[in-house]
Each structure stands twice: as structure tokens, then as C-alpha cells.
Amino acid sequence: MQEKKIVTFIDEEGKKIDFEVVDTLNIEEDKYALLAPVGEEEDAYVYKVIEVDGKEEYIAIEDDDEFARVTEEYESYFDEE
Numbered sequence: 001m002q003e004k005k006i007v008t009f010i011d012e013e014g015k016k017i018d019f020e021v022v023d024t025l026n027i028e029e030d031k032y033a034l035l036a037p038v039g040e041e042e043d044a045y046v047y048k049v050i051e052v053d054g055k056e057e058y059i060a061i062e063d064d065d066e067f068a069r070v071t072e073e074y075e076s077y078f079d080e081e
Helices: 064-081
Strands: 006-010 016-026 030-037 045-052 055-060
Touching: 016 064, 030 064, 045 064
Parallel strands: none
Antiparallel strands: 006 016, 016 030, 030 045, 045 055
């Protein structure tokens, strides 16, 4: 059984929120992660993963075209089955 990867974000109010890395995908040179709040199966968010000083950082995707491209690529995995 694979161990779940958990990342912690700090919201605007300083509250810690844990997210499980549900899946990752690479599109060309970029890496993306699908994150779901721990304990909530229905909600998931897509973040761009970048490396800063040897550590992964998760960046919100603000460009609509980039977001559409990532979700389309992710959904295509299910179409192939």
C-alpha cells in the first residue's frame, strides 16, 4: 500500500489546512498536482508544482487556458480506459 503524501497550506487567517496529493501529471515541461482536503473526498484542486531551493511548492493556476489544458489532460486518462 502506497503511503499518502500530505501537504499543509496556511490560509489567510493563519489556519493550517492539510491536503492529500491525489495524483500528479506532467504536461510538457510542467508538473501539476491534484490535491484534495484531507477528509473531503468530493473537492479537489489543481496546482502547478515548481521547485524552489530543492523543495516543491504548489502554485495556484490563475490562467484559464492553462487550467483548461491541465483538466483536459487529466480527464483524458479516464477516456483511455
